Amino acid sequence: xxxxxxxxxxxxxxxxxxxxxxxxxxxxxxxxxxxxxxxxxxxxxxxxxxxxxxxxxxxxxxxxxxxxxxxxxxxxxxxxxxxxxxxxxxxxxxxxxxxxxxxxxxxxxxxxxxxxxxxxxxxxxxxxxxxxxxxxxxxxxxxxxxxxxxxxxxxxxxxxxxxxxxxxxxxxxxxxxxxxxxxxxxxxxxxxxxxxxxxxxxxxxxxxxxxxxxxxxxxxxxxxxxxxxxxxxxxxxxxxxxxxxxxxxxxxxxxxxxxxxxxxxxxxxxxxxxxxxxxxxxxxxxxxxxxxxxxxxxxxxxxxxxxxxxxxxxxxxxxxxxxxxxxxxxxxxxxxxxxxxxxxxxxxxxxxxxxxxxxxxxxxxxxxxxxxxxxxxxxxxxxxxxxxxxxxxxxxxxxxxxxxxxxxxxxxxxxxxxxxxxxxxxxxxxxxxxxxxxxxxxxxxxxxxxxxxxxxxxxxxxxxxxxxxxxxxxxxx
Amino acid sequence: xxxxxxxxxxxxxxxxxxxxxxxxxxxxxxxxxxxxxxxxxxxxxxxxxxxxxxxxxxxxxxxxxxxxxxxxxxxxxxxxxxxxxxxxxxxxxxxxxxxxxxxxxxxxxxxxxxxxxxxxxxxxxxxxxxxxxxxxxxxxxxxxxxxxxxxxxxxxxxxxxxxxxxxxxxxxxxxxxxxxxxxxxxxxxxxxxxxxxxxxxxxxxxxxxxxxxxxxxxxxxxxxxxxxxxxxxxxxxxxxxxxxxxxxxxxxxxxxxxxxxxxxxxxxxxxxxxxxxxxxxxxxxxxxxxxxxxxxxxxxxxxxxxxxxxxxxxxxxxxxxxxxxxxxxxxxxxxxxxxxxxxxxxxxxxxxxxxxxxxxxxxxxxxxxxxxxxxxxxxxxxxxxxxxxxxxxxxxxxxxxxxxxxxxxxxxxxxxxxxxxxxxxxxxxxxxxxxxxxxxxxxxxxxxxxxxxxxxxxxxxxxxxxxxxxxxxxxxx
Numbered sequence: 001x002x003x004x005x006x007x008x009x010x011x012x013x014x015x016x017x018x019x020x021x022x023x024x025x026x027x028x029x030x031x032x033x034x035x036x037x038x039x040x041x042x043x044x045x046x047x048x049x050x051x052x053x054x055x056x057x058x059x060x061x062x063x064x065x066x067x068x069x070x071x072x073x074x075x076x077x078x079x080x081x082x083x084x085x086x087x088x089x090x091x092x093x094x095x096x097x098x099x100x101x102x103x104x105x106x107x108x109x110x111x112x113x114x115x116x117x118x119x120x121x122x123x124x125x126x127x128x129x130x131x132x133x134x135x136x137x138x139x140x141x142x143x144x145x146x147x148x149x150x151x152x153x154x155x156x157x158x159x160x161x162x163x164x165x166x167x168x169x170x171x172x173x174x175x176x177x178x179x180x181x182x183x184x185x186x187x188x189x190x191x192x193x194x195x196x197x198x199x200x201x202x203x204x205x206x207x208x209x210x211x212x213x214x215x216x217x218x219x220x221x222x223x224x225x226x227x228x229x230x231x232x233x234x235x236x237x238x239x240x241x242x243x244x245x246x247x248x249x250x251x252x253x254x255x256x257x258x259x260x261x262x263x264x265x266x267x268x269x270x271x272x273x274x275x276x277x278x279x280x281x282x283x284x285x286x287x288x289x290x291x292x293x294x295x296x297x298x299x300x301x302x303x304x305x306x307x308x309x310x311x312x313x314x315x316x317x318x319x320x321x322x323x324x325x326x327x328x329x330x331x332x333x334x335x336x337x338x339x340x341x342x343x344x345x346x347x348x349x350x351x352x353x354x355x356x357x358x359x360x361x362x363x364x365x366x367x368x369x370x371x372x373x374x375x376x377x378x379x380x381x382x383x384x385x386x387x388x389x390x391x392x393x394x395x396x397x398x399x400x401x402x403x404x405x406x407x408x409x410x411x412x413x414x415x416x417x418x419x420x421x422x423x424x425x426x427x428x429x430x431x432x433x434x435x436x437x438x439x440x441x442x443x444x445x446x447x448x449x450x451x452x453x454x455x456x457x458x459x460x461x462x463x464x465x466x467x468x469x470x471x472x473x474x475x476x477x
Numbered sequence: 478x479x480x481x482x483x484x485x486x487x488x489x490x491x492x493x494x495x496x497x498x499x500x501x502x503x504x505x506x507x508x509x510x511x512x513x514x515x516x517x518x519x520x521x522x523x524x525x526x527x528x529x530x531x532x533x534x535x536x537x538x539x540x541x542x543x544x545x546x547x548x549x550x551x552x553x554x555x556x557x558x559x560x561x562x563x564x565x566x567x568x569x570x571x572x573x574x575x576x577x578x579x580x581x582x583x584x585x586x587x588x589x590x591x592x593x594x595x596x597x598x599x600x601x602x603x604x605x606x607x608x609x610x611x612x613x614x615x616x617x618x619x620x621x622x623x624x625x626x627x628x629x630x631x632x633x634x635x636x637x638x639x640x641x642x643x644x645x646x647x648x649x650x651x652x653x654x655x656x657x658x659x660x661x662x663x664x665x666x667x668x669x670x671x672x673x674x675x676x677x678x679x680x681x682x683x684x685x686x687x688x689x690x691x692x693x694x695x696x697x698x699x700x701x702x703x704x705x706x707x708x709x710x711x712x713x714x715x716x717x718x719x720x721x722x723x724x725x726x727x728x729x730x731x732x733x734x735x736x737x738x739x740x741x742x743x744x745x746x747x748x749x750x751x752x753x754x755x756x757x758x759x760x761x762x763x764x765x766x767x768x769x770x771x772x773x774x775x776x777x778x779x780x781x782x783x784x785x786x787x788x789x790x791x792x793x794x795x796x797x798x799x800x801x802x803x804x805x806x807x808x809x810x811x812x813x814x815x816x817x818x819x820x821x822x823x824x825x826x827x828x829x830x831x832x833x834x835x836x837x838x839x840x841x842x843x844x845x846x847x848x849x850x851x852x853x854x855x856x857x858x859x860x861x862x863x864x865x866x867x868x869x870x871x872x873x874x875x876x877x878x879x880x881x882x883x884x885x886x887x888x889x890x891x892x893x894x895x896x897x898x899x900x901x902x903x904x905x906x907x908x909x910x911x912x913x914x915x916x917x918x919x920x921x922x923x924x925x926x927x928x929x930x931x932x933x934x935x936x937x938x939x940x941x942x943x944x945x946x947x948x949x950x951x952x953x954x
Contacts (some may be wrong), residue, residue, distance in 0.1 A: 003726060005626065005694070022726045024692070024915045038725070039693035040626055067691075067915040095886070095916030102914045119688035119907045120914070128693060135629040142619050149482065149517055152612040156945040157634070157701045158647070158678075158716050160952040170635075170671070172647050172678065174705045177665045180654045188654045194647070194705055194715065195952035201635075201649065208945060208954055211596040214544075215501070216516035216608060217482070223701065224634045228651045228671055238671065239635050248515070249480060249499045409572070430596045430954055437579045437597070438501045438544040439572030468633040468685060475637040475672035477685055477907055 001071065007040035010084060012074060020071045021045060021086060022094070024123065027106050028062045033079075034088075036070060042129050042276050046077060046085040058091060064106055065097030065123070111464055118468050119477055126284055129277035130465055133270060134453045140269035141222055141243055141449075144262055150218040150245060155205025157224065160197050161427060168228040169200035170238075201226035204446060205244055207378075207431050210407065213246035213442055214434045220245040222449070230472050234461040235399065237450060239470040246444030252380075252389040252406040255443035256366050259393055259402050260314050263364075263452070267306050270456050278303060278456075285458040298397070302458040305396075314364040314393065317356070320344065322367055325360055326352050347374045350399050357394045365394045377417045379405040391445070398455050404445020411435040478548065484517035487561060489551060497548045498522060498563060499571070501600065504583050505539045510556075511565075513547060519606050519753050523554060523562040535568060541583055542574030542600070588941055595945050596954055603761055606754035607942055610747060611930045617746035618699055618720055618926075621739055627695040627722060632682030634701065637674050638904060645705040646677035647715075678703035681923060682721055684855075684908050687884065690723035690919055691911045697722040699926070707949050711938040712876065714927060716947040723921030729857075729866040729883040732920035733843050736870055736879050737791050740841075740929070744783050747933050755780060755933075762935040775874070779935040782873075791841040791870065794833070797821065799844055802837055803829050824851045827876050834871045842871045854894045856882040868922070875932050881922020888912040 003020040023038030023045075031051045035044035047070045051059060062068065069092040077085040099105075104120050114121035121127045145152065158172050174194040175181065181192035190198045205221040212219045221244040228238065245258065271278065282302035289297040300308060317325075326332055326341040326348075339349050348367075357365050368391040372381060379388035393402035408414045414435055418425055425432065453465040463469035468477045480497040500515030500522075508528045512521035524547045528536060539545065546569040554562040576582075581597050591598035598604045622629065635649050651671040652658065658669035667675045682698040689696045698721040705715065722735065748755065759779035766774040777785060794802075803809055803818040803825075816826045825844075834842050845868040849858060856865035870879035885891045891912055895902055902909065930942040940946035945954045 007626065022917070023694070039628070039695075065915045067917040094918070095912075095914075097914040119685070119910060120692075122689055122692040131630065131689070131693060132628055134631075135623070135627075138629045139619055139623045142616055146612070146616045149484065150612075151516070151609055152615045153608065153944055154611075154701070154718055156716065156947060156952070156954065158703075158947050158952055159954075161954060168651075170649050170651055172649055174645075174647055175654070177652070177654065177657050194707075194949060195947065196950040197952060199952050208596070211954075212599055212608070212944065215597075215599040216605060217500070218516075224631070226635075230671075239633065241631055433596060435572075437542045437572075437574040440499070440544040441571070467630055467689065470633060470635050470672065472671060473673040475633070475635055475674060475676050477633065477636075477638060477688075 003069065005040040006036065006038045006043070006045045009045055009074060009086075010041065010043055010082075012084060015074050015076055015084065017074050018071070019074045019086060020069065021047070022067070022069045025062055025064055025066045025068060025097070027064060031059055034062060034068070034070070036068070037128075039128060042125055042132075042280050043082075046079065046082050047072070047088050047091075048085055049088045049091060054091065058093065061093045061096055062091070063097050063099040063102070065099075065102040065104060066093060067095035067097075068092065069094055111461065115463055115469070116476075122467070125280060127464075129274075129280050130453070130457050130459065131467065132277050133274045133281070133457055134465060136273050137266055137270055137453060137456060138222075138449075140266040143269070144265045145218075145220045145245065148218070150220045151212070151216045153205070153209055153212045153216075153219045153221050154223060155202065155208040155221050155244075157202055158195070158199050159202045160195060160199050161207070167203045169203060170226050170228045172199045172201055203227060204242070206246065206444060206446065207428070209244055209246045209444065210442065211431070211434055213248050213444070214438065214440070217249075218245070218247045232472055234463075235451070237462055237466060237469055237471060240462075240466070241449040243447045243449055244444060246442060248440055248442045250406075250443040251441055252368060252391060252443060255404055255406060255445060256314075256316060256368070256391055259391075259404065259445050259447070260366070263393070263402075263447075264310050266452070267456060268310055271303070271306055271310075278306070281457050281459075305458075306456065309364060312363050314366050315361045316366045316368065317361075319367055319370045319387065322348070322352075322356060325356065329355060329360070331355060345371050345373070353392075353394045353399050354396075357396050357399075362396075364396070367392050367394065375405070377421050377423055378407050378414070380408045381413055381417075389443075395451075395455055397460075398451050401451045401455065402445050402447045404443065406441065406443040409435060409439045409441050411439065480546065482517040483513065483515045483520070483522045486522055486551060486563075487518065487520055487559075489561060492551050492553055492561065494551050495548070496551045496563060497546065498524070499544070499546045502539055502541055502543045502545060502574075504541060508536055511539060511545070511547070513545070514605075516605060519602055519609075519757050520559075523556065523559050524549070524565050524568075525562055526565045526568060531568065535570065538570045538573055539568070540574050540576040540579070542576075542579040542581060543570060544572035544574075545569065546571055588938065592940055592946070593953075599944070602757060604941075606751075606757050607930070607934050607936065608944065609754050610751045610758070610934050611942060613750050614743055614747055614930060614933060615699070615926075617743040617750075620746070621742045622695075622697045622722065625695070627697045628689070628693045630682070630686055630689045630693075630696045630698050631700060632679070632685040632698050634679055635672070635676050636679045637672060637676050638684070644680045646680060647703050647705045649676045649678055680704060681719070683723065683921065683923065684905070686721055686723045686921065687919065688908070688911055690725050690921070691915065691917070694726075695722070695724045709949055711940075712928070714939055714943065714946055714948060717939075717943070718926040720924045720926055721921060723919060725917055725919045727883075727920040728918055729845060729868060729920060732881055732883060732922060733791075733793060733845070733868055736868070736881065736922050736924070737843070740870070740879075740924075741787050743929070744933060745787055748780070748783055748787075755783070758934050758936075775935075782935075783933065786841060789840050791843050792838045793843045793845065794838075796844055796847045796864065799825070799829075799833060802833065806832060806837070808832060822848050822850070830869075830871045830876050831873075834873050834876075839873075841873070844869050844871065852882070854898050854900055855884050855891070857885045858890055858894075866920075872928075872932055874937075875928050878928045878932065879922050879924045881920065883918065883920040886912060886916045886918050888916065
């Protein structure tokens with residue numbers, strides 16, 4: 001008999017059928033009630049064991065974490081909290097789980113303990129829910145772009161180009177540390193390396209993505225990116241997934257429209273398709289916040305917060321306006337900020353972004369037209385000669401979730417900028433070809449996928465929304 | 478006026494409207510006819526320029542590769558080959574393209590030349606088509622699994638575990654080659670490296686994927702994987718994308734059913750959604766094959782071949798049967814194989830796989846139950862004690878496209894196998910936890926995405942179906 005997924009059993013329209021379910025025991029109460037989960041849903045199906053006619057030997061093996069196959073009749077449940085249950089006629093233990101040794105007990109574990117057991121934490125309600133939501137959000141990303149005719153582009157992970165300067169890079173090599181091949185002048189001879197040159201892990205697929213946008217019109221990437229930065233924070237990973245759309249003929253306004261519409265689409269998709277998981281995560285968050293002082297608790301519950309983002313436009317504010325707001329703000333005047341905002345041109349810190357989003361506007365904010373000298377070389381210079389068509393989207397509790405810009409499409413202006421910043425033109429000659437041949441206005445942005453998952457799940461540490469986090473000092477599994 | 482995509486213009490249901498199109502000039506004939514492409518489709522829209530009322534200066538700048546914005550009336554075309562054209566009232570040159578310097582001329586370029594210009598080759602018909610097909614196939618992969626409740630899992634790219642032994646690995650490090658930190662006994666001190674240990678680029682997400690399948694039931698990965706192997710062939714890349722589903726409670730038969738159903742689904746999806754691109758690629762292939770001797774040409778045209786795979790079951794053949802067939806085959810008897818098959822236990826080479834698929838069965842073949850000692854440690858031992866529940870799927874023209882197995886779920890048997898192969902138990906202790914706690918039958922496979930794209934597009938070199946190929950000696954862009 002073919003087994004049926006727990007999700008399908010719970011959504012069944014008929015009862016009194018003979019069914020088989022396979023899954024893992026979450027709890028076993030009174031020698032009678034198994035809460036069985038198979039990962040297809042956060043909900044368990046209750047399996048009622050006829051303990052009087054089940055060998056003592058078998059009953060003993062029904063422990064938390066054991067894999068079992070249960071055959072019986074699907075009936076309406078008399079107990080509270082579930083519509084259906086299985087009246088078990090046959091139970092088979094597929095794989096035991098020694099109750100003394102299984103690390104994931106039904107008691108509450110700390111998130112830190114679970115991180116150390118990332119291969120098992122997904123067997124808990126919370127991490128099962130997070131990973132299902134993450135998966136559904138991924139599909140929402142692809143669905144959004146594919147429905148609109150964007151071409152998915154797999155930009156390279158190993159890159160021979162380190163010119164973008166988005167961050168510190170990891171070296172990729174097949175050379176040995178011992179007896180490393182050297183050139184005559186004693187330098188490492190990368191010609192002997194696998195690719196015949198120095199290579200690193202990508203920090204962004206944008207530059208390669210631009211070359212494709214200038215042929216296919218609308219493209220997006222969605223792949224892993226890397227930072228070799230010693231940022232031991234709850235918002236940074238050394239390996240994370242990034243989404244980077246790039247659209248020919250889009251200017252900065254189009255770019256903001258796209259980013260806002262995209263984010264609202266994927267959040268709505270999660271609300272429509274992960275209801276049970278999000279409800280559970282909302283409860284988890286409420287529970288967690290009980291231990292915090294009132295002032296540190298969220299103003300909105302999780303689902304309310306997600307719906308708020310759908311129903312309200314993101315506030316669009318120029319950098320210059322933002323500086324005025326910050327300069328006049330109470331924390332600035334009372335010197336509560338670590339970095340006091342004195343003048344136009346200052347780079348915004350996380351504390352300023354959070355003030356704007358969480359205290360001042362109380363909604364997602366798009367900041368645009370930043371000073372040229374705090375932004376990347378490829379951003380389009382405005383007519384004022386001092387700002388660039390950059391935009392950052394700031395989210396409550398998360399900070400920056402999107403960074404993007406209209407690109408500098410004018411060859412001469414771009415070259416001048418590169419010269420000023422001493423960026424090697426030769427190295428980026430292929431990139432400059434997009435401006436040499438059929439250049440046009442185009443724009444794009446990058447969205448850190450894990451920050452989106454953080455926001456949607458209500459978790460607070462980025463290590464908890466990726467299966468196996470990579471951070472300074474940790475690359476387990 | 479907002480521009481309309483060429484694809485939408487060509488699919489328009491009304492004419493005589495004022496429209497704006499933006500894109501790149503493919504050709505400009507008779508000072509009058511622009512073939513305009515914007516990447517949304519392989520088809521160009523013809524734009525008819527009123528050359529008598531257009532400045533000579535502008536006409537000169539309408540060159541192959543130039544970006545233009547064209548405004549005019551959408552009318553039924555009098556010319557052959559297109560339903561609609563634009564009678565241009567206004568043309569704006571957005572970005573010039575110097576005809577003397579633009580590398581992608583309308584003449585035919587060699588694939589090798591185009592590989593060296595991977596950032597521009599996507600502006601050709603063939604590579605535009607390939608990249609759109611690749612994108613649609615990616616979405617088909619996600620759609621198939623998501624519709625069936627599989628959870629997408631991003632297994633780590635940087636891995637601290639090198640125990641699977643699927644291939645040579647690239648080292649990932651932040652340590653310098655000069656003055657490398659050393660331990661007291663002179664070894665490289667990886668404790669000083671970014672992750673505090675030796676790390677590599679993943680060769681497979683399978684082991685991590687299994688831990689998730691044993692909690693979520695059905696999972697899949699789809700991400701980049703790496704091989705630091707000096708394989709300079711038309712079928713190997715150092716960086717490629719792999720799809721790895723893993724399903725709890727599936728045995729080898731279920732695994733074969735899944736793989737076959739999955740492959741047929743994605744091919745059908747491409748046929749349904751990439752008709753124009755595939756028709757073009759079919760023509761390209763026919764053209765290319767004209768230069769080959771009759772015997773080397775494909776027996777079927779591209780679309781016929783794809784439909785054949787949909788309409789015919791894959792032939793399932795045990796390794797033992799395959800050996801019998803090969804031993805009795807003409808090329809074996811006449812010693813035409815480079816590796817003569819003498820006895821059971823021999824590893825099959827590409828020439829044998831191709832014989833089985835292309836000459837003997839003339840359809841996709843699933844080989845299963847391989848000798849244990851030519852397969853990986855984690856594959857389930859059959860009752861005969863000498864074969865394992867492995868399967869490979871072989872495709873005409875491609876060879877191995879899928880490798881998979883039922884996994885050894887019995888802790889004791891697995892440990893014994895690891896001991897025999899001297900695989901470090903301590904290193905894989907987390908993996909063994911899946912067998913310690915609630916183990917159960919489970920199965921999965923890996924499909925090399927680029928090989929699938931090769932098959933569907935009819936291309937013959939794997940470097941032509943990924944945006945920026947990474948191969949020994951080459952990591953350009």
